[in-house]
Amino acid sequence: MAERIVVTSLGILSALGNGVAANLQALQQQQPGLRYPQLLQTIHAREFLLGEVRYSNDELSAMLGLPTGNNGYTRTTLLAMVAMQEVLKGIDKKELQDEGFAFINANTVGGMCSVEDMYEDFLSDNTSEESLKYIDTLDCAESTQNVTKHFGLKPFTATLSTACSSSGNAIILGARLIQHGIVKRAICGGCDALSRFTLNGFHSLKNVDKQPARPFDNTRFGLNLGEGAGYVLLETEKSAKERGAEIIAVLSGYANTNDAYHPTAPNPNGDGAYSTMQLALQKAQLQTTDINYINAHGTATTANDAAEGKAIERLFDGHTPHFSSTKPYTGHTLAAAGVIEAIFSIGALQQQMVWPSLNHTSQMEEVSIAPTTQLIENAGINHVLSNSFGFGGNNVSLIFSRA
Amino acid sequence: MMQPVYISAASALSPQHSFGTDAPLQPVMSSDNGRLYVQDADYSKFINPVAIRRMSRMLKIGISTGMDCLRQSGIEKPDGIITGTGRGSMRDMEIFLGDMLRLKEEALNPTYFIQSTYNSINGWLALQTKCTGYNQTYVHRGHSLEMALLDAQLLLNETTDKQHYLVGSFDEFTDEYFVVKNKIGYWKQPTPHSLDLYKHNDTPGSIGGEGSAFFMVTNEKENALFSIAALQMLQDYTPAEVDATITRILEENKILLRDVDVILCGMSGDSRFDGIYKPLFNNTTVHTTVGAFKHLCGEYDTSTGFALWLAAQAFKTQQVPDAIIQKKGINPSVKTVLIVNHYILNSASVMLLRANS
Numbered sequence: 001m002a003e004r005i006v007v008t009s010l011g012i013l014s015a016l017g018n019g020v021a022a023n024l025q026a027l028q029q030q031q032p033g034l035r036y037p038q039l040l041q042t043i044h045a046r047e048f049l050l051g052e053v054r055y056s057n058d059e060l061s062a063m064l065g066l067p068t069g070n071n072g073y074t075r076t077t078l079l080a081m082v083a084m085q086e087v088l089k090g091i092d093k094k095e096l097q098d099e100g101f102a103f104i105n106a107n108t109v110g111g112m113c114s115v116e117d118m119y120e121d122f123l124s125d126n127t128s129e130e131s132l133k134y135i136d137t138l139d140c141a142e143s144t145q146n147v148t149k150h151f152g153l154k155p156f157t158a159t160l161s162t163a164c165s166s167s168g169n170a171i172i173l174g175a176r177l178i179q180h181g182i183v184k185r186a187i188c189g190g191c192d193a194l195s196r197f198t199l200n201g202f203h204s205l206k207n208v209d210k211q212p213a214r215p216f217d218n219t220r221f222g223l224n225l226g227e228g229a230g231y232v233l234l235e236t237e238k239s240a241k242e243r244g245a246e247i248i249a250v251l252s253g254y255a256n257t258n259d260a261y262h263p264t265a266p267n268p269n270g271d272g273a274y275s276t277m278q279l280a281l282q283k284a285q286l287q288t289t290d291i292n293y294i295n296a297h298g299t300a301t302t303a304n305d306a307a308e309g310k311a312i313e314r315l316f317d318g319h320t321p322h323f324s325s326t327k328p329y330t331g332h333t334l335a336a337a338g339v340i341e342a343i344f345s346i347g348a349l350q351q352q353m354v355w356p357s358l359n360h361t362s363q364m365e366e367v368s369i370a371p372t373t374q375l376i377e378n379a380g381i382n383h384v385l386s387n388s389f390g391f392g393g394n395n396v397s398l399i400f401s402r403a
Numbered sequence: 404m405m406q407p408v409y410i411s412a413a414s415a416l417s418p419q420h421s422f423g424t425d426a427p428l429q430p431v432m433s434s435d436n437g438r439l440y441v442q443d444a445d446y447s448k449f450i451n452p453v454a455i456r457r458m459s460r461m462l463k464i465g466i467s468t469g470m471d472c473l474r475q476s477g478i479e480k481p482d483g484i485i486t487g488t489g490r491g492s493m494r495d496m497e498i499f500l501g502d503m504l505r506l507k508e509e510a511l512n513p514t515y516f517i518q519s520t521y522n523s524i525n526g527w528l529a530l531q532t533k534c535t536g537y538n539q540t541y542v543h544r545g546h547s548l549e550m551a552l553l554d555a556q557l558l559l560n561e562t563t564d565k566q567h568y569l570v571g572s573f574d575e576f577t578d579e580y581f582v583v584k585n586k587i588g589y590w591k592q593p594t595p596h597s598l599d600l601y602k603h604n605d606t607p608g609s610i611g612g613e614g615s616a617f618f619m620v621t622n623e624k625e626n627a628l629f630s631i632a633a634l635q636m637l638q639d640y641t642p643a644e645v646d647a648t649i650t651r652i653l654e655e656n657k658i659l660l661r662d663v664d665v666i667l668c669g670m671s672g673d674s675r676f677d678g679i680y681k682p683l684f685n686n687t688t689v690h691t692t693v694g695a696f697k698h699l700c701g702e703y704d705t706s707t708g709f710a711l712w713l714a715a716q717a718f719k720t721q722q723v724p725d726a727i728i729q730k731k732g733i734n735p736s737v738k739t740v741l742i743v744n745h746y747i748l749n750s751a752s753v754m755l756l757r758a759n760s
Contacts, residue, residue, distance in 0.1 A: 042508060043508045107542070119500055119501075120504060132587070140542035141543045145544075154639065156636075158543050158546070159544075161540050161541075162525075162539060162540055163520055177557075196503060200516075201499065201513065205513045256538065257536065257537070257538070258526070258534065258536065260530050263517055263523065264517055275535065391517070391522065392522040392523055392527075392538075393529055393530070394526070
């Protein structure tokens with residue numbers, strides 16, 4: 001029997017604010033973080049509501065004690081560093097380092113947020129000194145390496161990218177590295193900054209909604225994009241007890257599968273989502289009736305919500321627990337979505353609350369289940385299921401349980 | 404203690420003749436412009452004919468290599484698919500970015516955006532093989548393929564079933580990548596002929612390359628070509644740390660340096676990174692053949708894929724091609740191979756491979 005993997009520290013930065021407390025408070029007060037972008041420079045700024053983190057790059061740099069201006073750090077990295085700062089608060093970095101830990105980061109477009117503003121200068125004959133500071137920042141591992149350097153850490157590092165399920169996969173990998181004894185602890189999560197590249201990419205696919213996204217609603221059209229970063233510290237229960245750390249939640253189950261159906265669209269019957277949730281339950285040795293809340297992927301695209309809704313309805317077979325999507329609060333934060341929603345799931349366990357789905361007015365015709373639209377308090381939550389499904393058919397489900 | 408994993412098939416598309424040929428590396432391909440590009444193959448044999456029309460070169464290369472590896476292994480549907488890439492589909496990203504800048508965010512073609520996502524080749528391989536199992540893409544610069552291999556090793560140690568994972572890498576070299584990275588000293592000046600790369604290892608810089616390599620990684624010893632006995636990644640390493648890692652790995656596996664038949668070195672002709680290879684030349688005795696591979700494939704994030712493919716060929720044929728030999732050893736067979744590699748952004752890796760006996 002493998003040792004229980006527990007969560008002992010959290011860090012998050014999203015459109016809802018900086019830190020776990022600010023984020024959970026916004027969820028509780030049903031205050032979404034979407035706005036027309038004030039920082040992202042795009043011709044679509046008056047068109048699309050985005051989950052933009054409120055702080056400018058200079059403000060983020062100041063929070064980290066870094067020089068402002070073009071300091072060579074992309075917004076992706078700055079978001080990651082601020083979230084990491086929260087995870088590391090109160091952690092003995094020397095103990096962490098000496099006993100061996102991993103930093104598993106997830107990302108979808110690296111430092112595109114900076115590169116897209118400088119790319120023409122990169123290609124020109126006279127690239128400016130300012131641009132040169134960013135010339136090695138396009139790839140996904142840039143944020144991983146800069147975060148570890150900034151905090152003076154030298155962990156086992158890895159970066160992965162499976163589109164919108166990326167940071168769910170980071171959590172799974174961290175847990176597995178611990179179970180194999182390769183590291184004692186793992187800080188896992190992901191980061192993505194808004195960029196014109198991704199906004200226009202999703203827009204070209206015609207699945208960005210100009211209205212606030214309406215997950216699991218019959219009038220849904222598409223997603224709102226967002227940005228953010230989040231990390232969780234994982235370790236064995238034994239390791240947490242050894243250092244007297246508070247156990248926030250137990251990572252009791254997880255699964256990774258692929259739809260093998262289409263490059264971007266999910267299997268319309270939700271077969272992929274179904275088997276992913278089912279495998280995560282098996283891993284956790286839980287029954288469907290044990291799950292008290294599902295934090296759904298719920299992007300509010302036509303395809304995802306139909307597939308995911310059908311999968312939930314079929315798997316939970318007349319006993320669908322509370323489910324909601326928190327994406328209308330944060331926007332879809334892509335590589336950060338899995339971990340941000342993992343943190344919201346853990347918050348639901350801690351505070352015994354079901355976060356209400358926003359903007360739901362009409363029953364989806366594809367299913368007969370509906371998301372929970374009111375805040376439920378004293379919700380009696382023992383186990384939460386969190387879904388992340390991505391392009392390329394990459395599916396992840398995680399189950400968090402009460403400590 | 405983790406059990407070793409076995410490689411039962413290997414396929415590579417590279418700047419050399421490496422794909423679907425009975426005469427690998429013949430003739431040796433070279434270039435004098437600092438760039439080595441993949442030798443194109445007939446991709447239509449491996450990809451759905453409708454889908455292939457819109458696919459970029461990187462997708463065709465990656466998917467074809469993966470499918471050829473499956474064909475060689477005789478496994479139609481693997482238990483999972485794991486890839487590593489430093490750059491993803493670079494050209495798709497450049498086109499979408501360039502169009503977005505030029506067209507001022509209007510009327511963009513989503514195909515380039517979709518294909519530019521790092522996991523798109525993984526998705527296609529899953530789709531073509533109907534593999535709904537584990538699926539993962541590592542994007543960790545010079546450790547991308549190494550992470551994919553490690554993940555497969557973890558998975559195979561998490562089960563008692565006989566399982567097979569398709570594990571591979573792909574990276575693409577583009578004109579824009581050449582221009583951009585030229586500004587920060589990636590490429591050697593003046594540009595050497597690729598086959599003369601190591602004659603200039605007193606100056607910084609290398610030559611650019613690309614390629615894709617896929618392997619069937621399994622816990623089934625039977626019919627395997629070789630095993631990965633050890634795999635170690637180092638970040639922000641010193642040459643002494645790499646040296647100590649090699650010593651430790653050999654000790655743990657009870658192998659003397661003289662019993663290592665072949666060492667494949669990832670030296671790139673770059674004086675800044677030559678430090679980890681010098682001890683390998685100095686410490687090896689007459690027994691060991693020391694080879695190199697980046698004059699044949701160029702420098703890129705996942706060049707260890709090409710080296711691992713070369714190793715597979717050496718195990719299979721029990722011969723080391725002259726084109727890679729830097730120092731010829733006298734050991735008569737190929738039973739033990741060590742791959743030592745670095746990548747420009749301060750990463751290194753060491754792999755110990757053993758013939759299946």
